[in-house]
Amino acid sequence: MINVLVLSQHSPFDDLHIRDALDMTLIFAAVEQNISWLFTGPAVLALKKQQQPEHAGLKNYFKSIKTLEIYDVENIYVCEKSLLEYGLDKNSLLIPVKALNYQQQHTLISQQQQIVTL
Numbered sequence: 001m002i003n004v005l006v007l008s009q010h011s012p013f014d015d016l017h018i019r020d021a022l023d024m025t026l027i028f029a030a031v032e033q034n035i036s037w038l039f040t041g042p043a044v045l046a047l048k049k050q051q052q053p054e055h056a057g058l059k060n061y062f063k064s065i066k067t068l069e070i071y072d073v074e075n076i077y078v079c080e081k082s083l084l085e086y087g088l089d090k091n092s093l094l095i096p097v098k099a100l101n102y103q104q105q106h107t108l109i110s111q112q113q114q115i116v117t118l
Contacts, residue, residue, distance in 0.1 A: 004028050005112040006037045012046035021118040022064060029071035036075035037068075038100075038108065044082045047093040065094055079105060 006025050010017035021037065028035040039047060047065065068076065080099040083089060090097060100108065109115065 001032060001034050002113040003034045003111055004036070004114045004116065005109060006035070007109075007115055007117045008037065008039050008043035008046070009041045009117065011042035014042075017118045018043060018046040021116075024116055024118065025068065025073060026071055029068075029073045034075075035073055036077060036108065036112070037073070038077045038079070038105065039097075040079040040082050040105070042082075042086070044078050044086055044088060047078065047095065047097065048088060049092055049094055063094075068095060077105070077108060 006021050006028075008018055008021045012018040025035055025037050076095060076097045077100050078090075078093075078097045080101050083099060090099060
């Protein structure tokens, strides 16, 4: 089993980066890899509760993020600074996450054998 990190840095409303990252995470989980997902920058907005993307003409795939629990994906991380920048805290997110400062993110990244940036 290898350590794989999916790194999301794009807004959830900018193309399908978050949807692709979700699919990638679920694929790695299905083949029993040690998968982690790190949200930084505007990507943290994908985890915000009670979004209504339908009003912007987008499909609501955000609720699919909750399926991570079914696949035993427990290593979900967010950039602590990004949460603050977007006025969020862990209670305002769809799923339980671990907030990491810059040094903790660096450590997490250095522990991975594969990194997928989407």
